[in-house]
Amino acid sequence: MEKRLTLIVPIYNTEEYLPKCLDSLIIREDLMPLLEVLLIIDGSPDNAREIAQEYEKKYPQTFRVINKENGGYGSVLKRGIAEGKGKYCKVLDSDDWYDNHSFEKFVEQLKTIDTDVVVTDFVREYVFENRSELYSLPKVKPNKVYDLDKEISELEGAFVMHRLAYKTDVVRQAEIDFPEKIFYTDTLFASLPLFFAKDLYYIDSPLYRYLIGRDGQTVAPATIRKNRKGVETVIRYYYQRYTQHKSQMTEEKRKFILSSIKTFFQMYYKILVHLDFSSAKKELAEWHSFVKKTPEYRVFSDNQISEVLYNILPYFIFRYTSFIWRK
Incomplete structure:
Protein backbone atom coordinates (compact mmCIF):
# COMPACT_ATOMS: atom_id res chain seq x y z
CA MET A 1 0.00 0.00 0.00
CA GLU A 2 1.32 3.44 -0.97
CA LYS A 3 2.43 5.62 1.92
CA ARG A 4 0.45 8.86 1.82
CA LEU A 5 2.45 10.69 4.48
CA THR A 6 5.99 10.63 5.80
CA LEU A 7 6.40 12.26 9.20
CA ILE A 8 9.95 13.30 10.04
CA VAL A 9 10.40 13.39 13.83
CA PRO A 10 13.77 14.89 14.87
CA ILE A 11 14.71 13.54 18.30
CA TYR A 12 17.32 15.00 20.63
CA ASN A 13 17.04 15.12 24.43
CA THR A 14 13.25 14.92 24.50
CA GLU A 15 12.61 11.58 26.22
CA GLU A 16 10.25 13.32 28.67
CA TYR A 17 7.94 14.42 25.84
CA LEU A 18 8.42 11.64 23.29
CA PRO A 19 5.72 9.17 24.43
CA LYS A 20 3.02 11.86 24.25
CA CYS A 21 4.24 12.83 20.79
CA LEU A 22 4.23 9.27 19.45
CA ASP A 23 0.98 8.24 21.13
CA SER A 24 -0.73 11.08 19.26
CA LEU A 25 0.15 9.33 15.98
CA ILE A 26 -1.67 6.07 16.71
CA ILE A 27 -4.78 6.22 14.54
CA ARG A 28 -7.33 3.82 13.08
CA GLU A 29 -5.86 0.45 12.17
CA ASP A 30 -6.84 0.72 8.50
CA LEU A 31 -5.05 4.09 8.20
CA MET A 32 -1.77 3.14 9.87
CA PRO A 33 -0.33 1.49 6.71
CA LEU A 34 -0.73 4.85 4.90
CA LEU A 35 1.60 6.48 7.40
CA GLU A 36 5.39 6.39 7.66
CA VAL A 37 6.98 7.84 10.80
CA LEU A 38 10.75 8.31 10.66
CA LEU A 39 12.06 8.59 14.22
CA ILE A 40 15.47 10.12 13.64
CA ILE A 41 17.69 9.97 16.72
CA ASP A 42 20.25 12.75 16.27
CA GLY A 43 22.91 11.42 18.63
CA SER A 44 20.60 11.96 21.60
CA PRO A 45 22.34 11.10 24.91
CA ASP A 46 19.11 10.22 26.77
CA ASN A 47 16.82 7.19 26.53
CA ALA A 48 14.88 8.47 23.52
CA ARG A 49 16.23 5.71 21.27
CA GLU A 50 14.87 2.97 23.54
CA ILE A 51 11.47 4.67 23.67
CA ALA A 52 11.38 5.04 19.88
CA GLN A 53 12.30 1.38 19.39
CA GLU A 54 9.29 0.31 21.45
CA TYR A 55 6.99 1.98 18.92
CA GLU A 56 8.95 0.52 16.01
CA LYS A 57 8.55 -2.96 17.49
CA LYS A 58 4.82 -2.53 18.08
CA TYR A 59 4.00 -0.83 14.75
CA PRO A 60 6.71 -2.02 12.31
CA GLN A 61 4.69 -1.03 9.22
CA THR A 62 4.58 2.59 10.35
CA PHE A 63 7.44 3.51 12.68
CA ARG A 64 11.10 3.31 11.70
CA VAL A 65 14.00 4.30 13.94
CA ILE A 66 17.05 5.88 12.30
CA ASN A 67 20.03 6.36 14.60
CA LYS A 68 22.70 8.82 13.47
CA GLU A 69 25.54 10.91 14.80
CA ASN A 70 24.61 14.36 15.98
CA GLY A 71 24.47 16.77 13.06
CA GLY A 72 21.75 19.17 14.13
CA TYR A 73 18.20 19.77 12.98
CA GLY A 74 19.11 20.37 9.35
CA SER A 75 20.90 17.04 9.05
CA VAL A 76 17.79 15.28 10.36
CA LEU A 77 15.55 16.98 7.80
CA LYS A 78 18.00 16.11 5.03
CA ARG A 79 18.02 12.44 6.06
CA GLY A 80 14.24 12.27 6.40
CA ILE A 81 13.62 13.87 3.01
CA ALA A 82 16.07 11.47 1.37
CA GLU A 83 14.53 8.35 2.93
CA GLY A 84 10.85 9.23 3.01
CA LYS A 85 8.49 7.06 0.94
CA GLY A 86 5.30 9.03 1.49
CA LYS A 87 3.54 11.10 -1.16
CA TYR A 88 3.55 13.98 1.34
CA CYS A 89 6.20 15.02 3.82
CA LYS A 90 5.67 16.78 7.15
CA VAL A 91 7.80 17.56 10.22
CA LEU A 92 6.75 16.99 13.84
CA ASP A 93 9.10 18.09 16.60
CA SER A 94 9.42 15.46 19.30
CA ASP A 95 8.34 17.76 22.14
CA ASP A 96 5.13 18.62 20.25
CA TRP A 97 2.17 16.41 19.35
CA TYR A 98 -0.90 16.14 17.12
CA ASP A 99 -4.53 16.31 18.05
CA ASN A 100 -5.28 12.65 17.50
CA HIS A 101 -8.78 13.08 16.08
CA SER A 102 -7.61 15.80 13.67
CA PHE A 103 -4.66 13.66 12.61
CA GLU A 104 -6.86 10.70 11.80
CA LYS A 105 -9.08 12.89 9.63
CA PHE A 106 -5.99 14.45 8.02
CA VAL A 107 -4.55 11.10 6.92
CA GLU A 108 -7.99 10.06 5.65
CA GLN A 109 -8.22 13.23 3.55
CA LEU A 110 -4.75 12.71 2.08
CA LYS A 111 -6.17 9.67 0.27
CA THR A 112 -7.96 12.02 -2.14
CA ILE A 113 -6.02 15.32 -2.03
CA ASP A 114 -3.45 15.93 -4.77
CA THR A 115 -2.24 19.53 -4.35
CA ASP A 116 1.47 20.29 -3.90
CA VAL A 117 0.81 21.84 -0.48
CA VAL A 118 -1.67 21.00 2.27
CA VAL A 119 -2.00 23.32 5.28
CA THR A 120 -3.92 23.06 8.54
CA ASP A 121 -4.44 25.12 11.68
CA PHE A 122 -2.16 24.76 14.69
CA VAL A 123 -2.39 25.48 18.40
CA ARG A 124 0.22 27.02 20.66
CA GLU A 125 0.13 25.15 23.96
CA TYR A 126 1.36 27.27 26.87
CA VAL A 127 1.33 24.24 29.13
CA PHE A 128 2.96 25.98 32.10
CA GLU A 129 0.34 28.74 31.92
CA ASN A 130 -2.52 26.29 31.36
CA ARG A 131 -3.76 28.01 28.21
CA SER A 132 -3.92 27.41 24.46
CA GLU A 133 -4.04 29.71 21.44
CA LEU A 134 -5.49 28.63 18.10
CA TYR A 135 -3.85 29.89 14.89
CA SER A 136 -6.35 29.53 12.09
CA LEU A 137 -6.52 31.14 8.63
CA PRO A 138 -9.81 33.06 8.73
CA LYS A 139 -9.28 34.69 5.33
CA VAL A 140 -8.49 31.40 3.58
CA LYS A 141 -11.33 29.24 2.32
CA PRO A 142 -11.17 25.61 3.48
CA ASN A 143 -11.45 22.77 0.99
CA LYS A 144 -10.54 25.02 -1.93
CA VAL A 145 -7.61 24.55 -4.30
CA TYR A 146 -5.52 27.74 -4.53
CA ASP A 147 -3.32 28.48 -7.54
CA LEU A 148 -0.02 29.60 -5.99
CA ASP A 149 1.08 31.46 -9.12
CA LYS A 150 -2.05 33.63 -9.12
CA GLU A 151 -3.66 33.52 -5.66
CA ILE A 152 -0.74 33.35 -3.24
CA SER A 153 -1.39 36.87 -1.93
CA GLU A 154 -4.57 35.48 -0.34
CA LEU A 155 -2.55 33.02 1.77
CA GLU A 156 -0.78 35.26 4.28
CA GLY A 157 0.30 33.19 7.29
CA ALA A 158 -0.10 29.82 5.59
CA PHE A 159 3.57 28.95 5.13
CA VAL A 160 4.54 28.12 8.70
CA MET A 161 6.24 24.82 9.46
CA HIS A 162 3.56 23.69 11.91
CA ARG A 163 0.86 24.03 9.25
CA LEU A 164 2.63 22.53 6.29
CA ALA A 165 2.72 19.29 4.40
CA TYR A 166 4.45 19.38 1.01
CA LYS A 167 4.54 16.71 -1.64
CA THR A 168 7.81 14.91 -1.08
CA ASP A 169 8.74 15.32 -4.75
CA VAL A 170 8.34 19.10 -4.43
CA VAL A 171 10.59 19.19 -1.35
CA ARG A 172 13.21 17.17 -3.22
CA GLN A 173 12.92 19.47 -6.23
CA ALA A 174 13.94 22.35 -3.95
CA GLU A 175 17.29 20.59 -3.31
CA ILE A 176 17.72 22.24 0.08
CA ASP A 177 21.30 22.10 1.33
CA PHE A 178 20.40 22.29 5.01
CA PRO A 179 23.25 23.79 7.06
CA GLU A 180 24.26 21.38 9.81
CA LYS A 181 24.62 22.00 13.55
CA ILE A 182 22.64 25.24 13.57
CA PHE A 183 19.10 26.04 14.63
CA TYR A 184 16.17 27.48 12.63
CA THR A 185 16.64 25.34 9.52
CA ASP A 186 12.92 24.53 9.70
CA THR A 187 12.52 27.95 8.03
CA LEU A 188 14.08 26.49 4.89
CA PHE A 189 11.75 23.48 4.90
CA ALA A 190 8.77 25.82 5.17
CA SER A 191 9.97 28.34 2.57
CA LEU A 192 12.06 26.89 -0.25
CA PRO A 193 9.67 24.23 -1.61
CA LEU A 194 7.18 27.06 -2.14
CA PHE A 195 9.36 28.24 -5.04
CA PHE A 196 8.27 25.12 -6.97
CA ALA A 197 4.80 24.39 -5.57
CA LYS A 198 1.83 25.06 -7.85
CA ASP A 199 -1.26 24.69 -5.69
CA LEU A 200 -2.48 24.52 -2.09
CA TYR A 201 -5.39 23.02 -0.14
CA TYR A 202 -6.46 24.24 3.31
CA ILE A 203 -8.02 22.02 5.99
CA ASP A 204 -9.43 24.05 8.89
CA SER A 205 -8.54 21.56 11.59
CA PRO A 206 -6.33 22.20 14.69
CA LEU A 207 -3.82 19.45 13.93
CA TYR A 208 -0.43 20.54 15.29
CA ARG A 209 0.03 21.20 19.02
CA TYR A 210 3.09 23.38 19.53
CA LEU A 211 4.58 23.34 23.03
CA ILE A 212 5.67 26.76 24.32
CA GLY A 213 7.76 27.34 27.44
CA ARG A 214 10.16 24.39 27.59
CA ASP A 215 13.60 25.25 28.98
CA GLY A 216 16.17 25.67 26.22
CA GLN A 217 13.57 26.00 23.49
CA THR A 218 15.07 27.50 20.33
CA VAL A 219 12.34 30.15 20.05
CA ALA A 220 13.29 31.71 23.41
Missing part, protein backbone atom coordinates in the same frame (compact mmCIF):
# COMPACT_ATOMS: atom_id res chain seq x y z
CA PRO A 221 14.74 35.24 22.85
CA ALA A 222 17.93 34.51 24.80
CA THR A 223 18.50 31.33 22.78
CA ILE A 224 17.93 33.18 19.51
CA ARG A 225 20.49 35.87 20.46
CA LYS A 226 23.02 33.24 21.50
CA ASN A 227 22.60 31.37 18.21
CA ARG A 228 22.16 34.45 16.01
CA LYS A 229 24.88 33.44 13.55
CA GLY A 230 22.81 30.41 12.70
CA VAL A 231 19.84 32.69 12.09
CA GLU A 232 22.00 34.81 9.79
CA THR A 233 23.21 31.74 7.88
CA VAL A 234 19.63 30.58 7.28
CA ILE A 235 18.45 34.04 6.16
CA ARG A 236 21.36 34.48 3.77
CA TYR A 237 20.77 31.03 2.27
CA TYR A 238 17.04 31.74 1.88
CA TYR A 239 17.82 34.99 0.08
CA GLN A 240 20.51 33.37 -2.09
CA ARG A 241 18.08 30.70 -3.29
CA TYR A 242 15.45 33.37 -3.98
CA THR A 243 17.86 35.27 -6.22
CA GLN A 244 18.55 32.05 -8.15
CA HIS A 245 14.88 31.30 -8.81
CA LYS A 246 13.01 34.62 -8.81
CA SER A 247 13.14 34.94 -12.60
CA GLN A 248 11.07 31.74 -12.89
CA MET A 249 8.31 32.99 -10.58
CA THR A 250 5.17 34.90 -11.41
CA GLU A 251 5.14 38.51 -10.25
CA GLU A 252 2.60 37.71 -7.53
CA LYS A 253 4.62 34.82 -6.11
CA ARG A 254 7.85 36.83 -6.30
CA LYS A 255 6.33 39.70 -4.31
CA PHE A 256 4.92 37.31 -1.71
CA ILE A 257 8.26 35.56 -1.14
CA LEU A 258 10.19 38.82 -1.13
CA SER A 259 7.86 40.11 1.59
CA SER A 260 8.66 36.99 3.63
CA ILE A 261 12.40 37.56 3.19
CA LYS A 262 11.98 41.20 4.19
CA THR A 263 10.37 40.06 7.45
CA PHE A 264 13.40 37.89 8.21
CA PHE A 265 15.83 40.69 7.35
CA GLN A 266 14.04 43.05 9.72
CA MET A 267 13.82 40.37 12.41
CA TYR A 268 17.60 40.02 12.30
CA TYR A 269 18.06 43.75 12.85
CA LYS A 270 15.87 43.43 15.95
CA ILE A 271 18.00 40.54 17.23
CA LEU A 272 21.22 42.52 16.81
CA VAL A 273 20.04 45.69 18.54
CA HIS A 274 19.39 43.70 21.72
CA LEU A 275 23.09 42.83 22.04
CA ASP A 276 25.54 44.75 24.18
CA PHE A 277 26.58 48.03 22.59
CA SER A 278 30.00 46.88 21.35
CA SER A 279 28.63 43.75 19.68
CA ALA A 280 25.58 45.57 18.32
CA LYS A 281 27.72 48.29 16.77
CA LYS A 282 30.00 45.83 14.98
CA GLU A 283 27.40 43.29 13.86
CA LEU A 284 24.81 45.86 12.80
CA ALA A 285 27.40 47.51 10.56
CA GLU A 286 28.33 44.15 9.00
CA TRP A 287 24.71 43.11 8.46
CA HIS A 288 23.75 46.50 7.06
CA SER A 289 26.68 46.34 4.64
CA PHE A 290 25.33 43.02 3.31
CA VAL A 291 21.75 44.31 3.04
CA LYS A 292 22.85 47.47 1.25
CA LYS A 293 24.50 45.42 -1.51
CA THR A 294 21.30 43.54 -2.36
CA PRO A 295 19.31 44.69 -5.42
CA GLU A 296 16.24 44.80 -3.14
CA TYR A 297 17.88 47.17 -0.65
CA ARG A 298 15.18 49.82 -1.03
CA VAL A 299 12.50 47.23 -0.35
CA PHE A 300 14.30 46.07 2.79
CA SER A 301 15.11 49.58 4.07
CA ASP A 302 11.77 51.34 4.29
CA ASN A 303 10.78 53.50 7.24
CA GLN A 304 9.61 50.50 9.28
CA ILE A 305 13.19 49.72 10.26
CA SER A 306 13.90 53.22 11.53
CA GLU A 307 10.66 53.15 13.51
CA VAL A 308 11.50 49.76 15.00
CA LEU A 309 14.98 50.88 16.04
CA TYR A 310 13.68 54.09 17.60
CA ASN A 311 11.14 52.19 19.69
CA ILE A 312 13.40 49.46 21.01
CA LEU A 313 16.84 51.08 21.34
CA PRO A 314 18.34 53.36 23.97
CA TYR A 315 18.62 56.78 22.34
CA PHE A 316 22.41 56.84 22.04
CA ILE A 317 22.40 53.49 20.19
CA PHE A 318 19.47 54.59 18.04
CA ARG A 319 21.49 57.62 16.89
CA TYR A 320 24.28 55.31 15.76
CA THR A 321 22.07 52.74 14.04
CA SER A 322 20.05 55.47 12.34
CA PHE A 323 23.32 56.92 11.09
CA ILE A 324 24.58 53.68 9.53
CA TRP A 325 21.11 53.06 8.07
CA ARG A 326 21.32 56.38 6.19
CA LYS A 327 24.89 55.85 4.96
